[in-house]
Amino acid sequence: MINGILIIDKEKGYTSHDVVAKLRGMIGQRKIGHTGTLDPEATGVLPVCLGKATKVCGLLTDKEKVYETELLLGVSYDTQDTTGMLLKERDISALTEAQVQGVIMSYLGTYAQVPPMYSALKVNGKKLYELAREGVTVERKAREVNIYEIDILAMNLPRVSLRIRCSKGTYIRTLCHDIGEELGVGGAMNKLKRTAVANFTLADSIRLGELARLIDEGHLEKRIIPIDRVFDRYPAGVVKREFESLAYNGNKLTFAEASIDPVQVGERVRLYNEDGEFIGLYEEDKQRLKVHKMFYDSEAKRED
Incomplete structure (x- = not known):
C-alpha cells in the first residue's frame, strides 16, 4: 500500500469524487480520500491522501486556503456563481473603483457568512443543493469565517480579480455575492482557482494526465509527499x-525520552525513531508527551 499525499491540480469538469475514483483505478488502491471539495468548474490544489495518510484528511480540511477568483458585478445568480440561473441584472455605471475597493477590503477579518443553498451541507440528512434543485429554500445559520488577506489583482469593472486567503468553511462565491449585495448591484463568482491548502501549493501539484504518464513509467513515488510534511511547523524529536x-x-513519553526540549501546554510535536521513520504526532500533556495521531505501524513493519 502507498502511504502519502498527492497534490492534484484539478481541472474543470471533474468533481473531487471523480478525482479519487480515477486515482483508485490508476494506482490500484482503495484507501484514498480527498481533503476539501472543489466544485466541478473550479480548478487548482486538491490534496489527496493515500493509505495511512487518510488519517490527516480531516486535519488538512481544517487548514487555511488561498484562492484566486473573478468577481462579476451587476448580476445575481441562484447558485451565486455564473454556472447557475441568472436572476437579475443591475446597472453598475454609478460605481467607482474606490467604492468597490472599499467594500471588498471591509471583508478582511471575521464575518458571519450564510452558507449558500447550492452547497453540500446537510439539513435533516439532505444536502442543501438537493433541496435547492427541488426549488426548496431553507433557513441557514450564519457561520463565522475569517478572511485573512485580500489582494485586488485587477479591476476592470464589472470584473474584479481577487486573491483571497481564508479559513476553512469559507464559500468564495458567497463572499462575491455578499460584496455585490453590499454595493447594491449584485455580484457573482465567475472563476475560481485554489492555489494553496495549508503549506501545499500549485508548485506541488500535478494533473491527472501527467500522473498517468509517471505511473506508466514507474515513477509515481516522485510525486508522493511524505505524511509528516503536513506537520512541518511543529518541532521534531527523536525517540x-x-x-x-x-x-x-502509544505510551506517554518524557521529553528526555523523546530527545526534545519541553513545549507549551497542548503544543504538538513530530516524533521519529532513530532510523528517521515518522512515528506520529504527539502533544504535551502534564509535562509528558501523549499520542495525538499515530502513523507508525509496527505490525506492518514486522511483515516487511
Whole structure:
C-alpha cells in the first residue's frame, strides 16, 4: 500500500469524487480520500491522501486556503456563481473603483457568512443543493469565517480579480455575492482557482494526465509527499532506541525520552525513531508527551 499525499491540480469538469475514483483505478488502491471539495468548474490544489495518510484528511480540511477568483458585478445568480440561473441584472455605471475597493477590503477579518443553498451541507440528512434543485429554500445559520488577506489583482469593472486567503468553511462565491449585495448591484463568482491548502501549493501539484504518464513509467513515488510534511511547523524529536517500543504502543513519553526540549501546554510535536521513520504526532500533556495521531505501524513493519 502507498502511504502519502498527492497534490492534484484539478481541472474543470471533474468533481473531487471523480478525482479519487480515477486515482483508485490508476494506482490500484482503495484507501484514498480527498481533503476539501472543489466544485466541478473550479480548478487548482486538491490534496489527496493515500493509505495511512487518510488519517490527516480531516486535519488538512481544517487548514487555511488561498484562492484566486473573478468577481462579476451587476448580476445575481441562484447558485451565486455564473454556472447557475441568472436572476437579475443591475446597472453598475454609478460605481467607482474606490467604492468597490472599499467594500471588498471591509471583508478582511471575521464575518458571519450564510452558507449558500447550492452547497453540500446537510439539513435533516439532505444536502442543501438537493433541496435547492427541488426549488426548496431553507433557513441557514450564519457561520463565522475569517478572511485573512485580500489582494485586488485587477479591476476592470464589472470584473474584479481577487486573491483571497481564508479559513476553512469559507464559500468564495458567497463572499462575491455578499460584496455585490453590499454595493447594491449584485455580484457573482465567475472563476475560481485554489492555489494553496495549508503549506501545499500549485508548485506541488500535478494533473491527472501527467500522473498517468509517471505511473506508466514507474515513477509515481516522485510525486508522493511524505505524511509528516503536513506537520512541518511543529518541532521534531527523536525517540531514543530503548524507548521506541513505548512509543509504538502509544505510551506517554518524557521529553528526555523523546530527545526534545519541553513545549507549551497542548503544543504538538513530530516524533521519529532513530532510523528517521515518522512515528506520529504527539502533544504535551502534564509535562509528558501523549499520542495525538499515530502513523507508525509496527505490525506492518514486522511483515516487511
